[in-house]
Amino acid sequence: MGKVLEMRAITKQFPRVLANDKVDFDLNHGEIHALVGENGSGKSTLMSILYGLYQKDGGEIIVRGQPVQITEPRQAIDLKIGMVFQHFMLIEPLTVAENIVLGSEIRKGPFLDHKRMVSEVERLSEEYGLKIDPNAKVADLSVGLQQRVEILKALYRGADILILDEPTAVLTPQEVEDLFEVLNTLKSKGTSIVFITHKIKEVLAVSDRVSVLRRGKKIGTKSTAETNEQELAEMMVGRVVLLRVEKGPAKPGREVLRLDGVTVKDQFGHVKVNNVSLTVRSGEVLGIAGVEGNGQSELVEAIAGLTKVAGGSIHLSNQDITGWSPLRVRRAGFGLVPEDRHRRGLVLDYSVADNLILGLHGSKPFVHNGLRSEKKIAEHAEELIRDYDIRPPVASQPARALSGGNQQKIVVAREFTQNPDLLICSQPTRGVDVGAIEFIHQQVIAQRDQGAAVLLVSAELDEVLSLSDRVAVMYNGEIVNVMPIEEVTEHKLGFLMLGGRPEEYDANEVSGSADQD
Amino acid sequence: MRTKIKALPWQELLLPLAAVVLALLIGSVFILYVGENPLTAYGILFKESLGSVRNIATTLQRATPLMFTGMAVAFAFRAGLFNIGAEGQLYIGAFAAAWVGFTFANLPRIIHLPLAIVAGMAGGALWASIAGVLKAKLGVHEVINTIMLNFIALFLTDWLVTGPFHGGSWVPETARISASAALSRIYPPTRLTTAVYLAVVAAAAVYLILWKTKRGYELRAVGLNPSAAEYGGINVARNTIIAMAISGALAGLAGTEQILGLHNRFILRFSSDLGFMGVAVALLGKNHPVGVILAAILFGALQAGSAAMDRLTAVPRELITIIQALIIFFVAAEYLIRRMLRLKEDA
Structure with missing residues (x-):
């Protein structure tokens, strides 16, 4: 050749x-x-x-x-x-x-x-x-x-x-x-x-x-x-990378998030999320697998207060937060790594330091009598840049100048350091390189082990499989199935993600293995 | 990979400067066409606007209203709003200031003057808030609704000044404001007043609000990325209304300054597009308070010098309008200038 x-x-x-x-x-x-x-x-x-x-x-x-x-x-x-x-x-x-x-x-x-x-x-x-x-x-x-x-x-x-x-x-x-x-x-x-x-x-x-x-x-x-x-x-x-996340078994605690029959419609009245009920407990990761566009984004936005809920209720730590403003939900103990960091997660023209306080910018210690506390903001930035290894480590640089992985680290650092009761990570490693993926995955597990309830939404099967303790599959606005991680195979997830029913899969499996014999 | 390196501050200044130089160069073609030496004409322009303390004072007097309207447009722009309505807000603010000025004639100066200024700000703020509410609550684009509100403001004040508040003279103007509400001149015989100090204070306030307060953080976030702002718990609608109100207050100050400092009464359609000039000033000043002040002084200087140029040479004063337009053209064509100056970073 x-x-x-x-x-x-x-x-x-x-x-x-x-x-x-x-x-x-x-x-x-x-x-x-x-x-x-x-x-x-x-x-x-x-x-x-x-x-x-x-x-x-x-x-x-x-x-x-x-x-x-x-x-x-x-x-x-x-x-x-x-x-x-x-x-x-x-x-x-x-x-x-x-x-x-x-x-x-x-x-x-x-x-x-x-x-x-x-x-x-x-x-x-x-x-x-x-x-x-x-x-x-x-x-x-x-x-x-x-x-x-x-x-x-x-x-x-x-x-x-x-x-x-x-x-x-x-x-x-x-x-x-x-x-x-x-x-x-x-x-x-x-x-x-x-x-x-x-x-x-x-x-x-x-x-x-x-x-x-x-x-x-x-x-x-x-x-x-x-x-x-x-x-x-x-x-x-340039170094040994852990491709598999190391984690111990989950220790699920109290119920943190409860969705009862949540329905979300888009601006044209089309049903995007249809009667979804699920719970996430403290100390566990619930992964939602699904081909994108099956209602995951709308579900997350509804929980965050960024989209109106057309029906059903959302409870966070036993408080009914249905219809709350994003700020109120946030203050009730909620953190979100949004699926699109450029659109939602960052103000790209803001400095790294200013991005690190988005959503916290109105709370102590970053503001005092309506005035910014530059010193606290700078200290906060320095601390997070160090802890999350954001590169280059320059707080005054606009977020736009950073690589995708480092931009994502800004979002992750900001949301995770608040130690929220409920943490939603939507496509947390999209467009992020290998080293940063490893790091972000470790941080998600660390949050879980500190007692956060984690809801992970990802189109990457690997990610769902390696981080989740339980897995839900979302198809066409509905939760098809929720299963413990032990019962999940890549094959089964793929089948359900494309619209297969759980009953059918089990039936096929039985006949399939019979054929092989 | 394609890391964009932040433009250095001197480049920020270089671009408007290049626009001015280019505009003057093209202006000189017109001067040559009418048979004059551009150096002579520009020499007179320069001398008459900045050549003596008195001329500088005149320049500043011309620049003062532009500082306010420029700041008004710039402030709204930082919050992602294109306020074309500074003209209307200016008229409403001016009328409110004039009304306080001629109505409460018996107040002591220490109360009367501040009251008239606050009334002018409030008038502008209120008028702009209408646009803000329409945008925030009903989604009516601010460019459209501020243009419409300009017409309403104009005709409303036309009616007020010819009807219920006509001063009784043969021209369409209100009664004279009482001396206790008039701004003091600081370099007679020029008509420069203390309003210029007020403009500097306003610029400092704008800077502080935008970059040193929680409110400013929210306003700018809404301007740069409303989706991210919403995600960060920022109320986009409320900040839109607040941004318009503050912008309108600044435009109202321009009208107030014209009434309390210059005309001492509300005169029908006195403004001659000060509000629209504010858009140009904000553009040239890169929507930064310091830039706005400098840009306003430049425009003030051009206007102050133009009369003498008209008188002493064959160059008509309209040349200044052409030059102003060219400046705006070149500032807007930033990309073109970047290419010419090879400021292009890596592709």
Whole structure:
């Protein structure tokens, strides 16, 4: 197999960081090469250099045997290099076909030839097995399908080297599966793919080879078949990482959260949470598994007082908190790590210190007679930055400047140090790198052991399985089943998450095992 | 990876400065067109606005109302609200101040003047609160409702000054305020009054409220990310109303200053867009109280110098309006200037 791409000793200096330090990287014809590393390790920078978005300060790039200079994306496209970004660059009101041909439209005289545009896109989508409706409006598509449009856009421009920058970060587990299938099809058609990620599971699932970057340096390249999760995690983080959370058995105490028939409707009156009842006790973690969009977000927001409850009641430590304001719920002993830290959890333009008091900003000791106590706020920030290892340890920096993992640590630090009776963690490790995941998981267990009732909502099965003491599955706004962790298997969870009934599963299991015998 | 390094303070100052320089450069094309030497014209402009203590005093007098309206717009903007209604709030505040000024003629100065000022603030605050309530409770966008309220304020004061409170002269104006409610001049014969001190105090107050109080923390959080503010237990609706009220009080002070310091009576449509100029001043001043003060002084200087330029050269005073417009254009086109100055950080 020939090399289609070689990058040698690529160096890139940014004002304060050496983003790439003599990095070597190569790509074989028709392979999927995973490029992994923690946030800020330089993997996106390396690929942005290849795509002409950044100029390298040193090193050389060889594409199909020819040394090349790539100073702008146009040249990369001419070299049949395509890149799909994490944040899509699509024009939402336009159709799929219009988006795909944008910039190289097919014309008939001065007019666009819509018919041929559509047929071209159809031909392309058939050739690569990427099913899509060319006439659909992009705005109406799911995120997974929008990503497919991005891939088609690159293919339409003739790309046979395809770079995907953290393509799974925005996808649901099912969409991830679909994407992997697409990648394998592309591979079989001879496309060479660079797959940027920080999720080791994905690397193992889809790649042929894997290269690890850490702090701008290449740590090594391995054949995927010859490596494993533990080894990759250590290469990424630079030390031994505990992938399994160490925890003792739960010691459930008093009932902290009780939901009785809680129903939540959206602004259009559609039922999002349907008659949900459950309890969480002090000293235990109740995990809610489920494909995203099955009402978990609405349920959490309802408990937090951020959404109106249409029916049922919510009790926190034997107080009826239904309909309370977010502040009142918070003061009744509630902490929340929200699913979307950028939208809910942080004011990105506020300093780290100011973010660390969000929600506490009106309480002592941070305010005195309506005036901010700068000294207390600074001390608080210093303490939390140290305890939660927030990097860089600069309290005055805007939260925006921190990596995803460190931003999440701000939220976690703020919510956890209040030692709330009820702690809800919604997607607590989304977009967070391996080292920080380990840390956050340990903190969740520490909260549990200190007697907090923890409600964990996660789309990551691994996370639910390793942290929970009991697991509930949410499907279509309802709690399908609540079971002790001992009775849970990944397979069973998957079955229930996709809408299977618990009775059916047990029946299938019996007949399934009978077949095997 | 793409860590955005915070813009350094000197860059913050550099951008508005570059906008001013560019505007003056383009202005000089117009000056050349009418056959004058730009250096001469700008020289006169500079000398007449900042060349002597007296000229500086005139500049400050012109700048004072803009300091208030600029601050009004900036304050609302920090809370995520675009207050286009400073003009209307200014009129209501001005009328309230004038009414106190000519109605309670027998009060001692120590009570009368503060009372008139407070009335002016209250009038503006009340008018702006209507917009705040409409936004917070009914979701009516503040740009739309403040524009509408501007019209209402204008016509309302038109009626008041021509009808029930007409002063009896042949022009549409109220009775004169009593001397006990008038602001003192500090550098006669210029009409600069103690209102300029009040503006500095207001700027300090705005700074303290926004950055040193719990209220300011909440207001700015609502402005930057209302969802996160809500999550943090902040009442978004209440803070929206408070932000508008404070903004309106500042606009009301601009009207108050014009009445108690300059006109000494409410005159029909006296403002000549001071409220709208506030938007420009806030934009140029980067919505920061210190920036607003500086921007207001710049605009005041341009206005103060324009009369002399008009008189002594063939350059019409309208050039100043063009330059002001160009400044705003370039401030708004910040990206363009960043490119020109190569302030672009990594892509």
